[in-house]
Amino acid sequence: xxxxxxxxxxxxxxxxxxxxxxxxxxxxxxxxxxxxxxxxxxxxxxxxxxxxxxxxxxxxxxxxxxxxxxxxxxxxxxxxxxxxxxxxxxxxxxxxxxxxxxxxxxxxxxxxxxxxxxxxxxxxxxxxxxxxxxxx
Amino acid sequence: xxxxxxxxxxxxxxxxxxxxxxxxxxxxxxxxxxxxxxxxxxxxxxxxxxxxxxxxxxxxxxxxxxxxxxxxxxxxxxxxxxxxxxxxxxxxxxxxxxxxxxxxxxxxxxxxxxxxxxxxxxxxxxxxxxxxxxxx
DNA sequence: AGAAATTTGTCCGTATGTATC
DNA sequence: AGATACATACGGACAAATTTC
Numbered sequence: 001x002x003x004x005x006x007x008x009x010x011x012x013x014x015x016x017x018x019x020x021x022x023x024x025x026x027x028x029x030x031x032x033x034x035x036x037x038x039x040x041x042x043x044x045x046x047x048x049x050x051x052x053x054x055x056x057x058x059x060x061x062x063x064x065x066x067x068x069x070x071x072x073x074x075x076x077x078x079x080x081x082x083x084x085x086x087x088x089x090x091x092x093x094x095x096x097x098x099x100x101x102x103x104x105x106x107x108x109x110x111x112x113x114x115x116x117x118x119x120x121x122x123x124x125x126x127x128x129x130x131x132x133x134x135x136x
Numbered sequence: 137x138x139x140x141x142x143x144x145x146x147x148x149x150x151x152x153x154x155x156x157x158x159x160x161x162x163x164x165x166x167x168x169x170x171x172x173x174x175x176x177x178x179x180x181x182x183x184x185x186x187x188x189x190x191x192x193x194x195x196x197x198x199x200x201x202x203x204x205x206x207x208x209x210x211x212x213x214x215x216x217x218x219x220x221x222x223x224x225x226x227x228x229x230x231x232x233x234x235x236x237x238x239x240x241x242x243x244x245x246x247x248x249x250x251x252x253x254x255x256x257x258x259x260x261x262x263x264x265x266x267x268x269x270x271x272x
Numbered sequence: 273a274g275a276a277a278t279t280t281g282t283c284c285g286t287a288t289g290t291a292t293c
Numbered sequence: 294a295g296a297t298a299c300a301t302a303c304g305g306a307c308a309a310a311t312t313t314c
Binding site: 009010011045046047048049052066067068069070 | 300301302303304309310311312
Binding site: 146182202 | 281
């Protein structure tokens with residue numbers, strides 16, 4: 001096959017097909033997608049195209065890939081539908097300026113700073129950790 | 137060259153180099169990046185690798201690509217980010233998890249994380265420095 | 273413990289399609 | 294119409310992480 005991609009490119013068509021299988025439950029949440037080599041056989045596409053299709057699913061939050069293990073289907077849960085991250089636990093403590101902070105605040109390295117720390121959680125997992133520093 | 141990617145993969149190194157040029161102003165906001173074929177010559181990398189590097193910049197919001205026209209540098213200013221206080225420059229880099237971050241993210245100490253750093257300025261003085269960490 | 277098989281990650285070179293200049 | 298630039302696709306090779314035997 002040369003490379004005709006009138007309309008939608010192949011990687012997108014393949015992504016749509018795989019998406020259907022996940023959303024319809026043919027591939028159960030947490031379940032493993034077929035290996036890339038298996039998918040190349042099924043769709044008669046090159047591995048690069050298959051990988052690109054899977055990348056689409058990852059970007060959409062429908063799948064997660066682990067080096068050496070495979071690609072797992074995610075539960076199409078609430079967070080895919082714009083649910084806000086659950087912020088939590090704002091804590092405060094005193095820390096000492098590292099080199100970068102010292103330069104920015106124009107103080108000596110080691111000077112005491114106030115640090116506010118917050119964590120956002122998404123689906124039971126820590127998604128972001130934020131540390132905000134200011135002078136005392 | 138076979139495929140030695142000890143440490144960081146080539147597409148990431150190239151992305152970092154291009155990022156520097158944008159953030160330092162070597163490529164002015166709105167300006168055009170060199171064409172992919174030009175970058176293949178400069179970095180002695182295949183076009184696929186160059187395209188992958190540019191994709192990283194797009195994902196980071198640093199560049200925009202238009203079919204047939206080229207890839208443009210975006211102003212590294214604060215975009216759709218809920219309009220925080222004063223002029224805060226946002227920069228991104230990779231860091232290694234310290235003990236606390238490792239515990240929160242449930243990874244090994246030293247694992248690579250993404251750090252977004254922003255600074256708020258009040259009357260010419262740095263008021264706060266915020267570091268937000270996320271898994272890669 | 274160790275070797276082999278499996279699976280994803282990176283990279284190359286090439287060819288062709290599509291959009292813009 | 295021609296030149297330039299990005300988009301898609303193929304096939305091959307080797308690297309790295311994981312699982313299996």
